[in-house]
Each structure stands twice: as structure tokens, then as C-alpha cells.
Amino acid sequence: MPTEMPTEVSTQLIGMNWLFASPQVNPGGGIAEYFREKVPSEAWAFGIAAVVHAFLIINFFAVAPLFFIWLERKVAGRIQDRLGPTRVGGKFGWLQTLADGVKLIQKEDLCPQAADNMLFRMSPYLVFVASFAALLVLPWSDGWVAQNLDVGIFFMLAVMSLEVIGVILAGYSSGSKWALFGGMREAAQVVSYEIPMAICALVPVTAMGTLNMVDISRAQSGLFTNWMLFHDPFCFIAFFVYFTVATASVKRAPFDLAEAESELVAGFHTEYSGIRWSYFFMAEYGSMFAVSGIATALFLGGWQTGLGIEDALFTEGFRNWGKDSIFSGFAVGNYIANLFGCLVFLTKGCVLVFVQMWVRWTLPRLRIDQVMATCLKYLLPISCFLFLGITLWPLCVYKWTGRTTLLPSAVPLGQKSYVPPARRAPPQRPREPQQNEIKQSELNVPVPEMRESKQTTALPTQEVRS
Numbered sequence: 001m002p003t004e005m006p007t008e009v010s011t012q013l014i015g016m017n018w019l020f021a022s023p024q025v026n027p028g029g030g031i032a033e034y035f036r037e038k039v040p041s042e043a044w045a046f047g048i049a050a051v052v053h054a055f056l057i058i059n060f061f062a063v064a065p066l067f068f069i070w071l072e073r074k075v076a077g078r079i080q081d082r083l084g085p086t087r088v089g090g091k092f093g094w095l096q097t098l099a100d101g102v103k104l105i106q107k108e109d110l111c112p113q114a115a116d117n118m119l120f121r122m123s124p125y126l127v128f129v130a131s132f133a134a135l136l137v138l139p140w141s142d143g144w145v146a147q148n149l150d151v152g153i154f155f156m157l158a159v160m161s162l163e164v165i166g167v168i169l170a171g172y173s174s175g176s177k178w179a180l181f182g183g184m185r186e187a188a189q190v191v192s193y194e195i196p197m198a199i200c201a202l203v204p205v206t207a208m209g210t211l212n213m214v215d216i217s218r219a220q221s222g223l224f225t226n227w228m229l230f231h232d233p234f235c236f237i238a239f240f241v242y243f244t245v246a247t248a249s250v251k252r253a254p255f256d257l258a259e260a261e262s263e264l265v266a267g268f269h270t271e272y273s274g275i276r277w278s279y280f281f282m283a284e285y286g287s288m289f290a291v292s293g294i295a296t297a298l299f300l301g302g303w304q305t306g307l308g309i310e311d312a313l314f315t316e317g318f319r320n321w322g323k324d325s326i327f328s329g330f331a332v333g334n335y336i337a338n339l340f341g342c343l344v345f346l347t348k349g350c351v352l353v354f355v356q357m358w359v360r361w362t363l364p365r366l367r368i369d370q371v372m373a374t375c376l377k378y379l380l381p382i383s384c385f386l387f388l389g390i391t392l393w394p395l396c397v398y399k400w401t402g403r404t405t406l407l408p409s410a411v412p413l414g415q416k417s418y419v420p421p422a423r424r425a426p427p428q429r430p431r432e433p434q435q436n437e438i439k440q441s442e443l444n445v446p447v448p449e450m451r452e453s454k455q456t457t458a459l460p461t462q463e464v465r466s
Contacts, residue, residue, distance in 0.1 A: 035049065054146075061282070065097075065282045068285045069097045070085065075357045115173055123170035127163050127170075131286040135293075136155075137156055138156075140341075144338050153201055186251065190251070193255075203390045216297060216302070217303060227299065227304075229300060232397075234393060239295065241386065257366070292349040300348050313340075314337035320333060
């Protein structure tokens with residue numbers, strides 16, 4: 001007998017269904033819906049969907065650093081008037097990073113004699129998992145998200161903050177004072193910069209009224225003037241402040257004092273080699289794209305091009321083209337439209353990653369006291385001012401113009417945001433009469449007719465007794 005999951009569990013896991021179908025086209029379609037017909041249990045269907053989503057994200061998490069490392073080498077070479085990789089893999093050195101990865105796998109996995117063996121070997125995996133889990137709630141396209149959480153941005157910021165635990169353990173367990181210094185610098189820097197980063201992320205969230213990253217991206221559809229970047233001056237400034245503190249939170253120059261190869265040899269990962277050393281850099285480049293993805297979803301329209309061509313090209317008829325042609329819940333037109341949106345999202349994220357590389361090879365490294373002073377004396381007060389301003393902005397605009405937004409042709413964000421379908425009310429059980437209640441059928445009194453208002457008046461006690 002097939003077993004069914006409880007209704008509340010099915011509701012929580014329904015976000016897994018969104019890989020191959022948009023909720024506007026087929027609310028119940030997707031991988032989990034397809035496997036419900038193939039496996040005897042609904043729990044197995046959701047489990048297979050989770051494995052598929054994790055497989056896709058882990059492949060992106062593993063392949064993206066190959067491209068980003070090659071890109072950073074070419075960017076550094078261009079800024080320093082060099083060529084960068086030019087031999088391995090053709091004229092542009094496409095396979096240089098892959099060759100380096102094969103070399104790292106072949107290296108011996110060493111552990112210092114003075115190190116804590118268990119913590120030393122476990123730390124790279126903690127950093128890796130924390131950076132990987134943050135990608136689970138990124139809205140790659142309209143409906144392409146592994147978990148559509150109502151607290152998506154909160155989940156991303158919380159999970160990414162766990163990365164510092166692995167870094168501290170790596171420095172503490174290495175048995176080296178240089179690695180320990182790097183771990184302590186990382187703890188002081190990242191924990192401090194996470195505060196203004198979260199506050200800046202709350203600026204568009206407050207203006208939008210939701211923590212769901214899919215809803216925030218949907219509300220920015222249309223022209224680029226509908227992006228939260230141009231919604232009000234506070235969101236405009238918050239984007240640049242967020243990008244600055246996000247660069248510091250992922251240990252990128254000029255805020256890479258946790259590594260500081262000119263001072264601490266290599267920082268918290270001084271004693272690491274081989275594949276474990278590469279895990280730290282995979283997590284770093286994964287976090288770079290994660291913070292860029294947050295900026296894309298919150299400020300830059302997510303998967304929207306900003307030119308208004310999505311509504312013209314991918315109409316409802318186009319999205320329904322080829323529906324159920326391959327399997328239940330799959331529409332070819334909807335898949336093409338979402339693939340286009342995914343490419344737009346990846347392009348925006350990669351552009352922001354490129355800017356982080358550009359800044360690294362342009363600005364000199366700051367001292368650790370300058371890094372902390374920049375956060376506590378400047379960026380934190382600015383982010384608090386922006387958060388206070390975005391709470392007062394709708395009130396001021398409404399008082400001056402009678403609207404909550406300055407755009408004359410724009411729909412208010414509260415009406416434009418995606419509203420989920422209403423849930424059915426649970427069936428009400430009939431109320432059993434109490435012992436002290438008198439049933440109407442036991443009295444020899446005719447039942448009064450019901451009025452249109454469906455309100456009945458109780459008979460006086462004296463008339464009932466008479």
C-alpha cells in the first residue's frame with residue numbers, strides 16, 4: 001500500500017516541484033510531481049527531487065570556480081599588462097584551472113604533527129557545505145529554485161555566516177600561530193561586516209514587504225526602472241553599501257586580511273595542501289557568486305532583463321507550448337523561457353563577480369585596524385541610516401504625491417507582488433449540544449422562518465415555559 005505524507009509536510013516541500021514548471025503555468029508540475037506516478041511513496045518522490053536539485057547545484061558549485069579562477073587570472077593579467085594563461089587548452093588557456101585541479105588531487109594530504117587531526121580534516125568540509133547550502137534558495141529563474149522559502153534571504157545570510165566557524169576551526173586546529181592569527185582576523189572581520197550586510201539586505205525587503213526572494217524578483221518585472229535599485233534613493237545607496245560589505249564578508253581584497261600572504265604566509269589555511277586546500281577556494285568563489293546572486297535578486301531584477309522583452313517573447317501561449325509532451329508537468333515553451341531567465345541571472349551574477357576581481361587587482365590592501373574602522377565607524381552607521389530612511393520613505397512620498405512610489409506609471413509594489421493562492425479552510429465539525437441546552441425539537445413550539453440575514457433571535461425564557 002502506498003503511504004502518503006501529511007498535508008503540512010507536503011506543503012513545506014512543494015517548493016521542490018519548481019524546476020521544470022512555473023507555478024503560473026502548472027502549479028503542481030515538476031520533478032516531484034513526475035515521480036509521484038513512478039514510485040510507490042510520496043516521500044520517495046520528494047527525496048528523488050531533492051537529490052536531483054542537489055546534483056544540479058553541486059555541479060554548478062564545482063564548475064563555476066573553474067571559470068572564475070580562469071577569469072581572475074585573465075583580469076589580473078590585463079590590469080598588470082600581462083597575458084595570463086595562454087598555453088593549456090588553446091590560445092586563451094581555457095583548461096589551465098582544470099590542470100591545476102588535477103595537480104591538487106594528486107598531491108599528498110598532509111596533517112601537521114601539532115594539529116588536531118579531526119578538526120583539521122573537518123574544517124574544509126564545514127566551509128564547503130556552508131557556501132553550498134546558500135545556493136539552495138537562489139531564484140535562478142521564474143520557478144527554478146531548489147527551495148522556495150518564505151524566509152529565503154534570512155536563510156541565505158544565516159547559512160553563509162556559518163562559514164566563519166570552519167575558518168576559525170581551521171586556524172585553531174593547525175597548530176600554527178600564523179594560521180591562528182588568520183582565523184582570529186577572520187572572526188573579527190566577518191562577524192563585524194555581516195551586521196551592515198544584513199541591514200542593507202533588509203532595505204529592499206522592507207520596501208517590498210517579503211523575505212521571499214522569488215516574490216521580490218517577480219515584483220521587479222518590466223523595465224529596469226522597476227528594479228529596486230531605482231525605487232528610491234535609500235535602495236540606490238544600499239546597493240553599493242551592500243556590495244562593499246559583501247566583498248569584505250567573502251574575504252576579498254582589499255579586505256583579505258584573513259589570508260594576507262605578505263604578513264601571515266597564507267592565513268588560516270597555511271598548513272593545508274592538496275584537495276583540502278582547494279575546498280577553501282571553491283567555497284570562496286561560491287560565496288562570491290552567492291552574495292552577487294543576493295544583490296541580483298534584491299536590487300537588479302533577478303532573472304528580468306529590464307528591457308521588457310520577457311512579456312513580449314514568452315507569452316502564456318508560448319509557455320504552454322509542448323505541455324505534457326515529454327512527461328506530466330513539463331512544458332517545452334516554459335522550459336525555454338526559464339532557461340533564458342536563468343542565463344540572464346547568471347550573467348548579472350558573473351558581472352558582479354567580475355567587479356569584485358577588478359577591485360581586488362586595483363586597490364591596495366588595508367590594514368586590519370582600517371578594515372575594522374571602516375565597518376564600525378562608517379558602513380554600520382550608514383546602513384542603519386538607510387534602514388531608517390526606507391521605513392519613513394513611503395510615508396513621505398504618500399504625503400506629497402498620494403502614492404507610495406515616485407514612478408507615475410508603476411503599480412504599487414504591494415499590489416504587484418506575487419500573491420499565493422488562498423488555502424482552503426479546514427472543514428468544520430458540527431458542534432455537539434451541551435447537556436444544559438434545550439433542543440428545539442423537544443419543545444412544542446413552531447420553528448421560526450429564517451430571514452435573509454441568516455440571524456435568528458432566541459425566544460424569551462418566559463414564553464418557552466408558557
